[in-house]
Amino acid sequence: MNRDTDGDCDRAMVFLSIIKKNLDGKARLKAAEKRLTDAKNGEWLSDTDDWIREMLKHDNWQIRNVAVKLIGEGKKSEFTEVLTNFLTDGSQAGFVRRNSAISLYTFDSVEDTVIRAFFVGLDDPYWEVRTECALGLSLHGVADASMTASLIAKIYRKPIDRIPGYPIFWPKRIYREKNFEVRAALLRALGSVLDNPELMHALEIPLSEDIWKVREAALDAFVRAARRLRYPGDRIKSLLMGMDLTCTEFIPTFPIRRTFKQLTGSDNTPSVPEDGITYHAL
């Protein structure tokens, strides 16, 4: 009888401790999110660095995630090693890996270890991590032959010299990367690291992509690489003249809002980003 009662008490205690832990976790997450909001508003508390150090070890991935975001917000490059480890650690939650990549590329400059981590991240099973790693490379990558070869291999299924010029009947079949967002980010990265004018074909092919966001990324990458590599002007012109500039998105304009803005010098609504979409990563 006593043993049963003891057992019931133990179970109740375990149950209560689980509830308490859950409530503590929720309160801590709320506090962490508040700290992040404050940081975004320019209010960086003096103990934040210590707090980040502690929270990076927390069991709850959501709290670790906030700590990772805070590192990026404060551009705390002393945490580079932790972020690099998080990015390449497959056991971390997808959002933690993704935000590690974002925080890393917000730093003004990054070490080679970070570039290597971005490359590792390009093979991540989670597409948002691949996207952010590619964007990291587009921001911090420098012209390099091995990087160029590696990126081309990640974008295309076969060597680019075996891919004909457009039109291709089933264009998607030529790509290794099926996710359009990752593909666009990889092209941007290629635009930063491409080192050989003979490989420009890799950026010409997607200028006729079906998805305009990929086309746009290819255009951006192509122009950046062409300028850097002093690609022949007439070739650039002929390629760009044949490019499909129509797209499935447009920005609506309310003429009365424009008039209101002109007359009052202000608009009571937030401005619309120029490209129509706020890219969360850029």
Added chain:
Amino acid sequence: MLYSLTTWLNANFDSLSWLRLFSYITFRAILAALTAFIMALFFGPPLIRWLKKCGSTDLAWGFGLVNVQSKSGTPTMGGILILATIISSTLLWCDLSNRFIQLLLSAAIWFGCIGALDDYLKLKHKSKAGLSEKKKILSQVGFGILLSLIYLHPDLSPVPMNIATKLFVPFFKNPIADMDYAYGLFIIFVVVAISNSVNLADGLDGLAIVPSFFVAGVFGAFSYVIGNTVLAQYLLFDYMPGSGEILIFCAAMIGSGIGFLWYNAYPAQIFMGDTGSLALGGLLGTIAILIKQEFLFVIAGGVFVAEAATVFLTKYIYVPRGKRFFFRAPLHHSLQYRGLAETKVVIRLWIVAALLALFAATALKIR
């Protein structure tokens, strides 16, 4: 009311025998649709002005998607127009002694009130948080319980008791199961799920209203067949006396929806808000239960199901595990994220909804 009047006049004055025309469900359905449409068209502009004057305008949410921000200031709670025209048209053209119609009117008012309260709180606090999710679900469950109690009560239920608790599946002649009293829980689930799925789809101009009236059209056709002895026998449905009146209600929904679309089409001059979306969802859920075609909604309302599924999977399965499967949720935001303009997303989803409604309608014959 006009139905009762014409019936009385027809019965008492020989010279007015032509008024028997009003006894035909199909004729009254056409009139109900036209009445609702004209009323919505007529009362739309003053309502827009009034909502604007009351400050019932939409706020800019931070979704990071282009058109959401440029839409701030558009009057919301346009569901008032939808509900008012549906209810008025129903009162004019339906047989108000019909239990199906009484239940549908109750659903319209109940869900309309939940939605209106939600919209009001959002506007009052100038935030996205209106009625809490818990309270919203509880109030929907409240209607589900009430509907279950009436539905399963032998004296109150409009549905014959021999089929009331049986589960029918599209394309199958016979019921697949008899759920007995567990059907009460099923009713609650169906009403809450359908109501919320329409609510989730209401994110782009005209997106929720058009598929809603496609579904209403399919349900209207089914209710007419089920309430007609000859057609029900011919198409092997269990006859349900009085269910034909639901066609008139559905027609009012369609008329009202088209009238609302006149103002809600891109770029919208008015949004339906939760007042409209919850009410439309609640009504479709209630109709699905009343005509025993709960699973038909999965096909006919496939767009709503997909919208709800993306939200459910994102919110309860993927995000808690620290990743995303869809670009964004609900589905229409995911499509916008892929770089499709709002109008393209909406029209493509209308096309899908129309095709799904046609496919669902084949379940009338293929059984």
